[in-house]
Amino acid sequence: MSKPSIPQGTRDFSPEVVRKRQYILSTLRQIFERYGFQPIETPSMENLTTLTGKYGEEGDRLIFKVLNNGLHEKKEAEKEKLNAEWQTLLSKPYATPVVTERALRYDLTIPFARYVVMHRNDIALPFRRYQMQPVWRADRPQKGRYREFWQCDADVVGSTSLINEAELLSIYNDAFRKLQIPVTIKVNSRKLLQGLSEICGHPDKMTDITIALDKLDKIGWSGVTAELGNRGIDNDGIAKLEKVIQVSGTNQEQLANLKGLMQESNAGMAGVKEIEDTLAYFDSLNGGASDNIEVSVSLARGLNYYTGIIAEVICSSPDVKMGSIGGGGRYDDLTGLFGMKDISGVGISFGIDRIYDVMEELGTFPEQLVEGTKAIIINFGGDAELYALGMLNKLRAAGVCSELFPDAAKFDKQMKYANKRSIPYVLIPGEEEIKNNKVSLKNFITGEQQTLSIDEAITVLKEND
Amino acid sequence: MSKPSIPQGTRDFSPEVVRKRQYILSTLRQIFERYGFQPIETPSMENLTTLTGKYGEEGDRLIFKVLNNGLHEKKEAEKEKLNAEWQTLLSKPYATPVVTERALRYDLTIPFARYVVMHRNDIALPFRRYQMQPVWRADRPQKGRYREFWQCDADVVGSTSLINEAELLSIYNDAFRKLQIPVTIKVNSRKLLQGLSEICGHPDKMTDITIALDKLDKIGWSGVTAELGNRGIDNDGIAKLEKVIQVSGTNQEQLANLKGLMQESNAGMAGVKEIEDTLAYFDSLNGGASDNIEVSVSLARGLNYYTGIIAEVICSSPDVKMGSIGGGGRYDDLTGLFGMKDISGVGISFGIDRIYDVMEELGTFPEQLVEGTKAIIINFGGDAELYALGMLNKLRAAGVCSELFPDAAKFDKQMKYANKRSIPYVLIPGEEEIKNNKVSLKNFITGEQQTLSIDEAITVLKEND
Numbered sequence: 001m002s003k004p005s006i007p008q009g010t011r012d013f014s015p016e017v018v019r020k021r022q023y024i025l026s027t028l029r030q031i032f033e034r035y036g037f038q039p040i041e042t043p044s045m046e047n048l049t050t051l052t053g054k055y056g057e058e059g060d061r062l063i064f065k066v067l068n069n070g071l072h073e074k075k076e077a078e079k080e081k082l083n084a085e086w087q088t089l090l091s092k093p094y095a096t097p098v099v100t101e102r103a104l105r106y107d108l109t110i111p112f113a114r115y116v117v118m119h120r121n122d123i124a125l126p127f128r129r130y131q132m133q134p135v136w137r138a139d140r141p142q143k144g145r146y147r148e149f150w151q152c153d154a155d156v157v158g159s160t161s162l163i164n165e166a167e168l169l170s171i172y173n174d175a176f177r178k179l180q181i182p183v184t185i186k187v188n189s190r191k192l193l194q195g196l197s198e199i200c201g202h203p204d205k206m207t208d209i210t211i212a213l214d215k216l217d218k219i220g221w222s223g224v225t226a227e228l229g230n231r232g233i234d235n236d237g238i239a240k241l242e243k244v245i246q247v248s249g250t251n252q253e254q255l256a257n258l259k260g261l262m263q264e265s266n267a268g269m270a271g272v273k274e275i276e277d278t279l280a281y282f283d284s285l286n287g288g289a290s291d292n293i294e295v296s297v298s299l300a301r302g303l304n305y306y307t308g309i310i311a312e313v314i315c316s317s318p319d320v321k322m323g324s325i326g327g328g329g330r331y332d333d334l335t336g337l338f339g340m341k342d343i344s345g346v347g348i349s350f351g352i353d354r355i356y357d358v359m360e361e362l363g364t365f366p367e368q369l370v371e372g373t374k375a376i377i378i379n380f381g382g383d384a385e386l387y388a389l390g391m392l393n394k395l396r397a398a399g400v401c402s403e404l405f406p407d408a409a410k411f412d413k414q415m416k417y418a419n420k421r422s423i424p425y426v427l428i429p430g431e432e433e434i435k436n437n438k439v440s441l442k443n444f445i446t447g448e449q450q451t452l453s454i455d456e457a458i459t460v461l462k463e464n465d
Numbered sequence: 466m467s468k469p470s471i472p473q474g475t476r477d478f479s480p481e482v483v484r485k486r487q488y489i490l491s492t493l494r495q496i497f498e499r500y501g502f503q504p505i506e507t508p509s510m511e512n513l514t515t516l517t518g519k520y521g522e523e524g525d526r527l528i529f530k531v532l533n534n535g536l537h538e539k540k541e542a543e544k545e546k547l548n549a550e551w552q553t554l555l556s557k558p559y560a561t562p563v564v565t566e567r568a569l570r571y572d573l574t575i576p577f578a579r580y581v582v583m584h585r586n587d588i589a590l591p592f593r594r595y596q597m598q599p600v601w602r603a604d605r606p607q608k609g610r611y612r613e614f615w616q617c618d619a620d621v622v623g624s625t626s627l628i629n630e631a632e633l634l635s636i637y638n639d640a641f642r643k644l645q646i647p648v649t650i651k652v653n654s655r656k657l658l659q660g661l662s663e664i665c666g667h668p669d670k671m672t673d674i675t676i677a678l679d680k681l682d683k684i685g686w687s688g689v690t691a692e693l694g695n696r697g698i699d700n701d702g703i704a705k706l707e708k709v710i711q712v713s714g715t716n717q718e719q720l721a722n723l724k725g726l727m728q729e730s731n732a733g734m735a736g737v738k739e740i741e742d743t744l745a746y747f748d749s750l751n752g753g754a755s756d757n758i759e760v761s762v763s764l765a766r767g768l769n770y771y772t773g774i775i776a777e778v779i780c781s782s783p784d785v786k787m788g789s790i791g792g793g794g795r796y797d798d799l800t801g802l803f804g805m806k807d808i809s810g811v812g813i814s815f816g817i818d819r820i821y822d823v824m825e826e827l828g829t830f831p832e833q834l835v836e837g838t839k840a841i842i843i844n845f846g847g848d849a850e851l852y853a854l855g856m857l858n859k860l861r862a863a864g865v866c867s868e869l870f871p872d873a874a875k876f877d878k879q880m881k882y883a884n885k886r887s888i889p890y891v892l893i894p895g896e897e898e899i900k901n902n903k904v905s906l907k908n909f910i911t912g913e914q915q916t917l918s919i920d921e922a923i924t925v926l927k928e929n930d
Contacts, residue, residue, distance in 0.1 A: 007567050012583070013506040022504075045472050072554065092537055118471075119477065148510065163869065285854040390750075402499075407626045
């Protein structure tokens with residue numbers, strides 16, 4: 001028999017990892033609920049037609065498609081069609097619902113848009129939802145990139161108020177403070193990017209400029225200059241862009257400068273105003289400004305469906321090298337894809353796997369998460385076993401996570417087990433103890449051991465929670 | 466554009482449903498942890514070869530297979546092989562890893578066995594794990610049967626002690642009491658079923674007898690008699706079986722009778738003893754017997770891999786018609802499938818979707834789960850908006866789940882929204898209130914309204930939690 005393995009790019013999660021991931025998810029859940037966001041869940045499989053054409057050509061290629069079941073039971077007449085579809089699959093990357101009607105969720109945004117349209121009569125707008133579920137992408141696996149990973153999104157649809165943007169930035173701020181990750185939350189507006197293309201004399205080249213600017217962190221300004229040139233921006237235009245990109249100082253100073261530089265562009269001025277208003281709302285909501293929030297004119301965000309405020313979160317600790325751990329923005333008309341027009345939305349996403357890695361690196365997971373079982377009772381068999389079971393009943397009734405070693409194995413073996421499991425307390429019901437209706441309690445860390453009544457032992461175990 | 470839909474047999478979960486499902490899962494999680502069980506998670510996709518051949522021919526047919534990506538990028542030389550595999554898919558239901566290397570998890574048991582073997586060096590035996598994740602089956606969808614549904618399993622591997630069986634029965638007992646579902650937990654032993662086949666003179670026909678007995682609830686004893694006849698059990702044998710099946714009374718009485726009837730079979734006597742010992746452990750662990758536990762000689766459990774104690778949970782309320790909501794048993798050598806021999810295991814499973822349906826029918830979900838947002842602030846725009854944001858900050862800091870209507874919409878529209886969302890309190894920061902640094906708090910249920918300072922309002926909202 002060959003050794004068992006799991007598919008490339010997927011992972012088993014051990015108890016310790018599951019607990020830590022749960023900590024992240026429940027921290028976020030608590031904050032979302034505090035902000036009045038409501039949870040939804042959508043199926044892992046969507047109809048292939050719901051997903052295709054929504055993520056660009058590359059996205060279509062990376063969608064995991066589920067083979068239709070019962071192909072061998074199809075009538076002969078249908079097999080010709082199936083064979084034709086099969087040949088299509090061998091020559092093109094795109095959808096063939098005859099062979100694969102279903103596909104695995106690729107992100108949480110498109111399923112959310114689909115959900116809003118399907119349930120439009122049941123939901124009250126504005127609809128504030130959060131969703132924490134795995135997604136699947138057939139990307140080439142590499143460090144920090146998996147084929148199954150969790151996304152965690154919060155969105156508001158049905159309201160154009162910038163209060164929503166401020167609330168979402170505030171959620172970022174609260175969440176990363178709670179998780180003890182120092183962050184910079186970069187904020188920009190796609191309208192400002194539109195303004196950029198206008199003032200440099202290429203109002204039709206916003207996408208080209210965006211793509212080039214997106215690489216600023218990676219290739220520096222000289223690289224961006226070359227790329228802009230290749231994309232047909234003349235030197236005069238590049239010089240104007242550079243002036244804007246070099247705007248620096250506090251958020252207030254940047255906004256004041258941008259107002260001067262953007263005067264010739266309505267879109268640009270609207271972008272500045274929208275950042276300004278969002279930050280004012282944020283400050284009111286938080287009783288003051290946050291050092292974490294940083295206006296960043298070069299922030300572009302790849303996805304083309306953003307139309308207003310955009311944001312991105314990076315860990316600001318110098319010890320951590322990691323791309324963005326969150327991002328989002330305003331999109332108009334996402335539900336239009338499914339026939340429901342003129343619904344504006346704004347959302348943010350948390351990269352759970354990267355957040356996990358950052359917290360591991362910074363060591364910010366709370367200590368007690370790893371514990372699980374608090375006390376284990378040594379099993380001496382016979383009557384001691386029944387005595388131990390009665391004790392177990394009391395421990396659990398008192399809320400102490402506890403277990404009895406199920407077999408009357410050698411004392412050493414049982415102690416080794418307790419040690420390997422990192423269980424902090426061992427309860428030893430020896431003959432003498434049982435006679436006196438007591439138990440010995442050993443602290444595995446200090447080595448300290450005392451003989452106590454069961455109630456006294458419970459008190460000690462509860463005290464050290 | 467066609468109306469969006471989701472695949473047959475899958476579901477969207479609305480906020481209310483997600484919260485209720487979370488309640489079930491977190492109740493179970495808490496109990497598992499109390500019993501010293503540890504969480505693991507495995508990938509949604511397993512290698513197809515890990516799953517095939519483990520669930521019988523029918524199971525193989527129902528596994529969802531994931532199409533390999535990038536088929537169109539294969540070299541010409543490989544396409545012949547692909548085409549051949551494709552023809553296999555069109556004629557037979559079984560595995561074709563060349564086209565589909567991966568498949569969706571079909572249950573949690575096989576992935577668990579695979580996990581234990583792969584991580585044998587990292588885990589301490591006995592290994593007590595729980596796992597709560599979705600599984601996928603291409604079954605024909607019908608009421609209460611879905612193609613994506615959640616399983617929730619607790620297993621112990623690496624110990625043959627019947628204390629494990631008692632602990633798992635106790636988990637069932639605690640869990641359904643906590644969820645307020647009245648249940649009968651039926652207990653039997655596969656050894657007793659082996660004994661049955663021996664005393665009726667057909668020691669080789671245990672599987673036939675098991676299959677027939679499994680239908681007792683559905684087709685009655687006369688139906689079972691016919692089926693046993695068809696399966697080659699003679700009248701004499703059937704008469705002996707009937708005597709055993711008719712054993713009734715308390716668990717103690719049944720066990721006493723069974724001892725008499727099983728004397729000629731070693732397996733049968735071992736089965737009786739194993740039930741007896743399990744119940745004795747259970748009683749010690751629970752400070753007495755539970756009325757919920759019922760010895761049931763006709764309980765068979767379909768799955769062939771069980772070798773010892775088996776159990777099944779049904780809701781005992783006369784108002785609820787539902788099959789089993791949980792089941793499990795002892796299996797020897799499950800990890801042997803992946804090359805790790807002689808590891809005995811015992812486990813139980815909770816049927817989350819059915820438990821949900823039963824709780825809905827009985828109305829046992831706690832009232833406050835459905836709430837979510839506790840208070841919404843009416844948005845009057847302008848300065849009132851900023852005042853409201855400051856108030857929101859205080860509410861949330863005090864732990865009150867709250868929101869501000871994001872747009873300065875008409876008062877009626879905002880109140881309608883609050884009502885549709887079932888938000889119990891509305892905060893109204895009118896002009897007069899703002900002038901006095903106060904707010905009006907309206908209880909949506911009683912209609913009562915009072916003007917308070919923000920701190921006073923928070924006190925009221927916290928009191929009514």
